[in-house]
Amino acid sequence: MNISQDLSIIELIINASLVVKLVMLLLTGVSLMSWYYIFRKSFALRAARQKTDKFERDFWSGGDLTAMYQSAVNDRHHSGAMEHIFEAGYREFAKLRGQKTLDPATVVDSSRRAMRATYQREIDDLESHLAFLASVGSVSPYVGLFGTVWGIMHAFRGLANMTTATLAAVAPGIAEALVATAIGLFAAIPAVVAYNRFAHDVDRIAVRFESFMEEFSNILQRQIR
């Protein structure tokens, strides 16, 4: 019986050849991973946005910088990325401020360098695993296609053994093989969408950080005089 009566998805998967099965397994694993990172990233980015909002509100409400620094140091585990940047910059500034020998421009510069280092670390943290999503998005269709091509090759080889060549004889094999492509696309599409969305979100957060760094540098410069 090379014609199965109903093409349920389970039957298609069970009847597939070993290579196709492996491809499907791999793709399912990849899809699982990518969804895991999609959820993790979306939670992390949402948290980062909320904390940034909160810190910006606090900062521009005109509180004392030293008090703000103290609270940021004390509450480090709950503070957001922007708070970390502020903390690094202000710490550097506070260290160098007392030394009269230093040029004010140097103090602001080194404080800005400290902020930039923290900024890069934070952005890197936010961007982590985005590359995985990107590669899932670009590669998994090809992997699925490989499984499909392999499955179709099998189907046609089976056709060679038959006396009467009918479409019905190869159709189930091709349907089985196409499941691999379907799984590949299922893994790829959300990954691509999520990658684009997250990359955009990270960019926007990065812009906010950068403008904050510039504004904060100006504030520090004003404080020196």
Place this chain on the structure above:
Amino acid sequence: MNESRPLLRSAPAPGKRLSLVLAIAVHVLLAGFLIYGVHWQTRAPEAVEVELVSAIPAPSAVPPAPTFEPEPAPPSPPKPEPKPEPKLEPRPEPKPLPPPPKPDIALKEPKQKPPPKVVPREIPKEIPKEIPRPDPFKEQLKRETERLDKSKLAAALDKEVAGAKSAQAAAAAKKSSDEWGARIRGKIRGNIVLPPDIKGNPEAEFLVTLLPSGEVLNLRLTKSSGNPALDAAIERAIRKSDPLPKPEQGEVFQRELVLKYRPRED
């Protein structure tokens, strides 16, 4: 330096476990949807026509006509005319009229005129002179004729009615027989491997002898489709479908079936 170290590791990323659970949930949902929600059917019951016709086409073809004609047409016209007239006229009038003194006259008159029958005596007693004279006889006559007609009709229709009743039963059975046909059709359709070069929509006819268990005892091509490859393909499909599905009601079963097969129905 001590102060700057903790900055290297920011707070642990939130929701690790939650996102793992959510990712698995997404996949389980999708798998569930694919497995239970999507059914790709390889057979479309309408695409192939396998007609289930009993071996002798005459009885099944005739009964359906009488079922519709005899029942509504003949019985209904006679009933409304005769019954309302005789029953409504004599009975409502007699009850108010018996007290008046006329019954004696009425008694005499009818006695002379309608001796032959026993029934009229009772009627004239009650019925006043105006109406009874013409009525009892005519009505009797009418009744008689109607009875005769009826009995004739009944006699004539007897066979037809019997046929009609059996046809009704047959119609009820036809439903299940149709269903049976559809199931046979579906099974054969699932097993057929059509040759690639079918021109048009030729019809092949097979006579299949069945065991009550559904096993195919004998299979004979009665009308070729003109394409030997197609004939062979259909024959293979029928043999492959052995045993054919059994009907839900045992009495629908027919030992010999004429299976008509068309590769396409468009």
